Amino acid sequence: MTPIASSSPASNRRLGSILFVPVQFVMTLIDAPLRALQKLTGISGMAMFFLAPNMLIFGIFVLLPLAINFVYSMTGGTAFFLADRTFIGFDQYSRLFECGNYLDPLSCQEDAFWTAVGNTAWFVVLQVTLMILMALGTALILNRDLRARSFWRAVFFFPVLLSPVVVGLIWKWILQRQGLLNFALFEMGLEPHNWLTDRTWAFAAAVAVSIWAHMGFYALILLAGLQAIPKDLYEAAEMDGTKAARVFWRITLPLLAPNLLVVVVLALIKAVQVFDEVYVLTGGGPGTSTMFLTQYIYETGFASQLRNPGLAAAASILMGLVLVVLTLFQLGIGRRTEGKRKR
């Protein structure tokens, strides 16, 4: 281990310089026309040049689809291509909102949509709260004076690398009736339980698996924040004889607040979009108890027997509105804390 570690920076550099030569050549080649361009546009004009490729791709593959989606939501029929669809105005939206009682999804025309909305809301609240608490705990523990910290860090980060499909499959094998967990319970003389076919437990499993898959990422961000807190603050607190809990509440938490904010916002966004791993894990069941918005949209618009892209688009526009509200919320909080710091 040691010899590799000690030689690696040098070999890295050598590898780097081998790669660097052709890259440098290309970059220098590009430079001449770009200098000419810079003469024409001036320095500030070059900003547009740098922005253009990203915005072009972004426009075609993200913004344009969003716009088309909006048009889709105003059309009906099962045809896939816009040209073949008929304009029906806001019928899809009114269909989504046709409800006897908004608190009972089953009273709605599109009961699956409202069930999915309810499930998603619950999921977001539970998953984000629990995951952030656990990520914070993990970060605090990893921030201690540990041996082999990078190993432990890797242990908690590892699931982030797995594809959602793999995550779903692994846990399905563990949690299904004949899975590893029940086997373990059985061996310990406990009563096995059918986790994935019990409405409450399946939902809990969806939350738990999604925490398992993503917690490492957030723990890492929080860990980075913890390590950025100056050590002398803790030393000062120790000199003052401050209790550990008080140190946590009065020093660690406030100084970690910006990281926590980022983590909460990212986790919220991710949670609203939950789909892949839960889809593989439970398929949305039992019944519809783990069916979330994204799955509803995917199935309605793409995967169902008789697809209805218009309805799916309308649902996705509604979901988009929620997400925009979340973004504004984030921007608002971000600006306020920034303002506070300045003051």
Add this chain to the structure above:
Amino acid sequence: MGQIKLTNVKKSFGAVDVLHDINLHIDDGELVVFVGPSGCGKSTLLRVIAGLEKVTGGSLEIDGRRVNDVTAAERGLAMVFQSYALYPHMTVRQNLAFGLENSKMPKAEIAERVGEAARMLEIEPYMDRRPGQLSGGQRQRVAIGRAIVRRPVAFLLDEPLSNLDAELRVSTRAELAALHARLSSTMIYVTHDQVEAMTLADRIVVMRAGRIEQVGTPLELYNMPANRFVAGFIGAPHMNFLRGDIVEHTPGTAILSLAGGYRIAVDPGTAPVTDGQKVTVGVRPQHLTVSRDTASPKVRLGLVEALGAETVVHGEIYGERLMAVLPGQQGYRPGDEIHLDLQAAPLHVFDEQDLRLFSTAGAKAKAPV
């Protein structure tokens, strides 16, 4: 080579005017220092000259060529930044060579110029280190080296010493002066430290709130400050100001009455003074002497700073704060009362607009009335 001329230069960021009608002519080979409190626009003025900021109005000429619309790269200037702005991922050698490579200079010449600069600045031992591995002083030399290799029309230095400790600052200041002497190229130097300005400058430009207050050699500024601001800014400790008025005047003599009724007679020269005019009288702490004459103004001492070679005393005179630098070791204690001689000191008299009315050479033998 190296003449810079600014005519009515204006700069604004949006609705905020940062520079107002700057007129300045800098001669070839001159070392001009822009000095002023922070936020006075001196750094902006330097960046305008550098071409990093576009002027909003007026004209900027270098060697007779109007350069308002010429990019920074093409003005032929070099700049040393306050933070040095060394490229952290390049070695010292690469840092020095970067600009030359950009102008497509042959490799041999680059090597020669870099070597020369390295020798001149004595940075040869660490040419293959990265900036992160250098001390502050070494980084500062590299930053200067990066400017030197370019052989610029003029050097622009933005507070280059502010990140050094006090001792290093003094020695580097001397080196900079020597360097200027050796290169004999135009340098524009920005600082908020008037001592630096006084020691280095051929001419000093004092700025305040986006305007030039006064331009002159260090001694012109010291001896003939154009207004109360310049007077207070140049010289350390700063000048004492006492409120007063002119009670009567005759050609060649004016009687000043200071707070507390103490009167002195001074020579206003040709300055237009009127009876009853309210004025401010400035006197440098170094020019005050202890008087045995009990009729002299009495000062009650507060803080006494014994520096060994001199003693700085802070006191109060007729309700106004006053500072004096007395030679040698005086043995005063806070609470002591001493008499100071104003008569012998050069005085600077400012009108109600804070503009200078006149200065006296001091020791004008006119008895107090």
Add this chain to the structure above:
Amino acid sequence: MNKKSILAGLALALLTGTAANAGDVRVMWYSDGVEGEVMKDLVNRFMEENPGINVILDNVAYSVIKEQLPVQLEAGNGPDVARVTAIKDLAKHWLDLRPLVKDPAYWDENFGDKADWMRPDGSDQISGFMTQLTLTGGFANKTLFDQAGVEMPGPKATWEEWAAAAKKVADSQQVPYPMAIDRSGHRITAPMLSYGANYIGEDGKPAPLDQGAKDFLTKFVNWTEEGVFAKDVWVSAAGNTYRAAADDFINGQLAFYYSGSWQVANLATKIGNNFDWVATGSPCGPAACTGMPGGAALVAVKYTKNPKDVATFMDWMAQEDIVREFSERTLFLPAHKGVVEKGGLNFETENEQAKAALGTFVEASKSTSETALKLPAWRWADTVYAAIVTRIGQTLAGELPLEDAFARIDADIAQKVKDTGL
């Protein structure tokens, strides 16, 4: 060629991807078992015999056939030939091979009775042929019955009799569930038809659930609540997702499993010597003892650039001896009249139980009801299946009372029919 033009060519090649060459026939194929291997073999043989035609076999997941192929077809993309199950739904995209094949009479003769399953209503188009015919039916764990000392119900036994017998077996042998049926509208339709259900209304559009349908669904839900039917399979997904209960049967966790003929090969390999199993055919209801026919078809796609080559390929694949070989090697039931009539299929398995099971299915196919035979050719079959699975799944999960489920099923189907605007 200088460097630049090589680079440009390379870039162009990368950007344009692979364009279709003349003589290429792309086959989109999914596999449940070994049929991909067999097909690969056959394709290679075909290419040896027809050197001008290059057949490329694209193995895909079934979900691609089900979810993505329809979209591709609508965009006019798609392969030249595909193995498809939603053959009626997509009928408008299939190529009419009638003018292209060597001998349309051969096709009509041997595949004519299933041709309606894959062509637009009212046409005489030859779209392709069924690579396999499937029939739903039951499997029983004979060893469990033997161990429990319970007599296995006979060929004409009803669902009730099977339920009672299986319950006895499960109770005595400590097996978690007596019976299971795949989570699939197609599967559950078989007993519903046996109870007298008919989905097809007089106008050819879906009729509301009738008494027969409600009868069986009510029984099914009750049985599941009593623990006679395995609940897991039906509640382990939302919507109309397919779930099979085969693994439970393989592990000896079920006394009776209702699935279909395609499971034979799977059961044979995975159960091996662990226990004895038999195919039972479909239990009876008051109205019939029917299973549901089905299968996958190999069809030609209208948007092909090489219809002639496609027809040559289809002709070759439809030959009697090729169909026979395919069936024998894959353990699938053939849909070729000649092959069926001649009989004597020598299924390539050493597993006697599998051979016997296949025999049972061939036998059972004779009692398939009229309605059952109509459904594969009915445009709305999948719509009805989807609605039933979705809503009954919710009922079993405890979300929806059965009466509401019936109402929802009718409403869902009506809504879908309205959505299509037909």
Add this chain to the structure above:
Amino acid sequence: MGAAARFIFRRRGSNGRGKGWHWTDIVTWVWLVCGLLIMFGPAVWLGFSSFKTPAALAEFPPTILPYVTQEVRVEGYDKPLALYEATLEGGGTRVLAEVRRIGIVSQMVDPNAPGEIIKVNIADRAPVRTMSFATENYTQPFVQFDFVQYLWNSVFVTVMATLITLVVNSMAAFALSKYEFRGRSVAMLIILATLMVPLSVIMVPLYSIISTIGLFNNLWGVILPTVATPTGVFILRQYMLTIPDELIDAARMDKASEWQIYWRIVLPLAAPALAVLAIFSVVWRWNDFLWPLIVLSRRELYTLQVGLSIYAGELNVQWHFILAMTVVTMIPVVLVFIFLQRFITTGIAGAGLK
């Protein structure tokens, strides 16, 4: 408990100076050990399971390690026979080979004395099992499955998408962090707002765009929609904001063109953030499944993840192959992580996520 143990269990107990175990030490170790089990355990089990035969995979109760029933060759029988440990009627057990099974009775022979047939109730026998790795789960796909082709496609997509992502995103981030221009905040707002558009939401229109511009069944159809990721722009921009503007002024004075400033000054300095983005981009693109599945329907274009899915048929799923290939596809990601993991914390810490 020697020095090694003391070393491993170094604890805080009032800053390591204390003697006893502080309660936080116990919490720490419980947390870490549970974390190790819960985080790594499933993956390890996945690894072992990938060596199981299809029958062993479907088996309950499941085993951790892959086992198969041991077989022996017995004189007089053509095929190897399975070995069982049978409990005999008179008590005591014997290892016997099963000849055939009729109903609930198994006919067995002693491998050493093959003459006599012993009848045993099947409830009274248990298979003799040995650990065995079904390596054919790995080798067979390599033969049947165009593994090399899929691998190449996956590598092509991952590398191209990552390179383009890095270049295009860093250019945009440079513009958004180091230039003042009109519309900058609008551009930022759009990018932030779309941070959260999941693919499944715009899949339908995106599909029609891809097929309109002829990128259907083309690897670029997989690559391009993913490269302008708002996340990348966001991370890089936050990091670039920390690069001092004076450096860029200095470069301008040094006659560097804007392009040179971008690639010789800003890019090298943003390396930690680029490394983070590179890691995430590689992981994302390598693991992408749904979108490639939609765009690619030709065998020669499949990526590994899509190729894997062909083992999921209508009625049956060939889990043993899926598991084995899943393990294979995980290897590159794990390698990338191991080699670049030191960048992750520093990069995240620096990438303005603080």
